[in-house]
Amino acid sequence: ETGVTQSPTHLIKTRGQQVTLRCSSQSGHNTVSWYQQALGQGPQFIFQYYREEENGRGNFPPRFSGLQFPNYSSELNVNALELDDSALYLCASRPATTDTQYFGPGTRLTVL
């Protein structure tokens, strides 16, 4: 039990739509990262937030955006969905005292 939760579990959208995925982590986990995992691949880093500011980004276009809130929850927003956005989206949080990121169960997004 990592204490990291994500919602929804599954989501189906059509191309061009917008989607918001949510993550809630434990108290004290000031850093949250989002990853995209395509089928058969390892997770790819999207971006990271620390104390509500984005402080790192992977090779993803600006239509992938995020927010982090003071209550240790965060959001991943994807605009203008494309078929290739179909993937498992994983949220991971890290407490300040360790180097380890703890993952939530993920949201499986299907874009039709």
Place this chain on the structure above:
Amino acid sequence: AQKITQTQPGMFVQEKEAVTLDCTYDTSDQSYGLFWYKQPSSGEMIFLIYQGSYDEQNATEGRYSLNFQKARKSANLVISASQLGDSAMYFCAMREGRPGLSGNTPLVFGKGTRLSVIA
């Protein structure tokens, strides 16, 4: 070049036997961290074990141990006394540089190894 290489797409092991999952990494940083995660079919990434680049002892966590060979840049995961519940995807990952409190600490993952434990 791949930062993390896992050369075994799939592995089979008999229940109660030990198994080694291979991982090699590529970095020019002196400070880095190496992680192994287990991903069952449900999708959640479960943290198993961590090795810091300055740690002199190999990390161990219960039935999991990490065979860290710094000069060879390898960080193999050893699972002893395999159980049916160990069947899953296993990912090796690396964090480069010092994380600090607010450091940008993305994990770079390999492509994974699917482990199947046979009764």
